[in-house]
Amino acid sequence: MTAVQFGIFTIGDVTVDPVSGRRPTENERIRMMTAMALKAEEVGLDVFATGEHHNPPFVPSAPPVLLANLAARTERLLLSTSTTLITTNDPVKIAEDYALLQHLAEGRLDLMTGRGNTPSVYPWFGQDHRDAIPLAAENYALLHTLWRRERVTWQGEFRTPLQNFTSTPRPLDGVPPFVWHGSVRSPEVAEKAAFYGDGFFVNNIFAPTGHYKPLVExxxxxxxxHGHGAPEQAVVGLGGQTFIKPRSQDAINGFRPYYNNSPVYGGGPALEEVAARTPLTVGSPQHAIEKTLEFREIYGDYQRQLFHVDHGGMPLEAALEQIEILGTEVVPVLRKEMESIRRPGVPDAPVHPAVPRD
Incomplete structure (x- = not known):
């Protein structure tokens, strides 16, 4: 593993391809996500991460199941979530599911907690979205404790008490999975990550470039x-979104239908305008390298960079091409450049002690 981990993430949406007019089946979309992860390992990327959603048009409702399948089919790839819903999942179930998955993956597992952005999900799991912030704080405090104490007696506001409870299995070699706290806008999330000495992952996709700098600072x-080290030793991750072709104009032309089809971008400003002012990267490999290096200039040295590459109904072949270009033309240069300018004392990207660092 390198000082900075590079990888891909997916939200697993089932969307009509605006070019072919075809909507994949749920089965095809799930298999597409699997193929993307296998391709990421093949081309030397470090991380594959999946979102968690419980509403159409998304399919990744059970990330531990998907990641367990990938653990059996990969050897080096780090497996992660780009959201584990800390609000609507029972922290006891999170503790046990991901500890078991950590064993199956021989340590190649971490996760990113988040509140999610779909209020309608909360009542499906017996919760109220108006309690999101205190619910997230309480659930994570319990999860953190369950992984570090063998017998837990606990009482809170949002779930039944525990008496001398032991979650099983225990974390691999006594070391819990590393946790990133994902945020779109909330300083409460940054504070929680800082309090526990965990990683902080900022969305860094749709907002103007540099928008999250005050939150990272x-x-x-x-x-x-909170006594975990110097500010530059904090562990930061960034999101991103790319569409790359050998020629920038070909990338713009190729991505435009998917951009226009996007529920987020569609109907808004032109692709060129959004790409100029946000982290959206559409262009040549060199353009992708230069724009990603700008992230480092803004946020300082950081430990994880994830790219979204299967947006807006994009077919498998196009997504695999993006992963190939990232792995062979973009990421090797980024690794070299970021290593050459990394300041002394900045920690490497976090991995479980059982995972080889070479």
Whole structure:
């Protein structure tokens, strides 16, 4: 593993391809996500991460199941979530599911907690979205404790009490999975990540480039305040979105139908305008390298960069091409460049001690 981990993430949407007019089946979409992960390992990327959704048009409702399948089919790839819903999942179930998955993956497992952005999901799991922030805080406090204490007696506001409870299996070699706290806008999330000494992952996709700099700086300051190390030792991850072709104009032309088809981008400003002012990267490999290096200039040294590559109904062949270009033309240069300018004392990307670092 390298000082900075590079990988891909998916939200697993089942969307009509605006070019072919075809909508994949759920089975095809699930198999597409699997193929993307296998391709990521083949071309030397470090991480594959999946979102968690419980509503159409998304299919990844059970990330541990998908990641367990990938654990059996990969050897080196780190497996992660790009959201584990800390609000609507029972922390006891999270503790046990991901500890078991950590064993199956021989340590190649971490996760990113988040509140999610679909209020309608909360009542399906017996919760109220108006309690999202205190619910997330309470559930994560319990999860953190369950992985670090063998017998837990606990009482909170949102679930039944526990008496001398032991979650099983215990984390691999006594080391819990590393946790990233994902955020779109909330300083409460940055504070929680800093308090526990965990990683902080910022969305860094749709907002203007540099929008999250104050939030990252706040996290770094609070990380130091809570005694985990200097601000530059805090563990930061960034999202991103790419569409790359050998020629930039071909990338723009190829991505435009998917951009226009997007529920987020469609109907808004032109592709060129959004790509110019946000982290959306549409262009040549060199353009992708230069734009990603700008992230480092803005946020400082960081430990994980994930790219979204299967947007808006994009077919498998196009997504695999993106992964190939990232793995062979973009990421090797980024690794070299980021390593050459990394400041002394900045920690490597986190991995379980059981995972080889070479």
């Amino acid at each position: 706040f996290y770094r300051e609070r990380y130091a305040h």
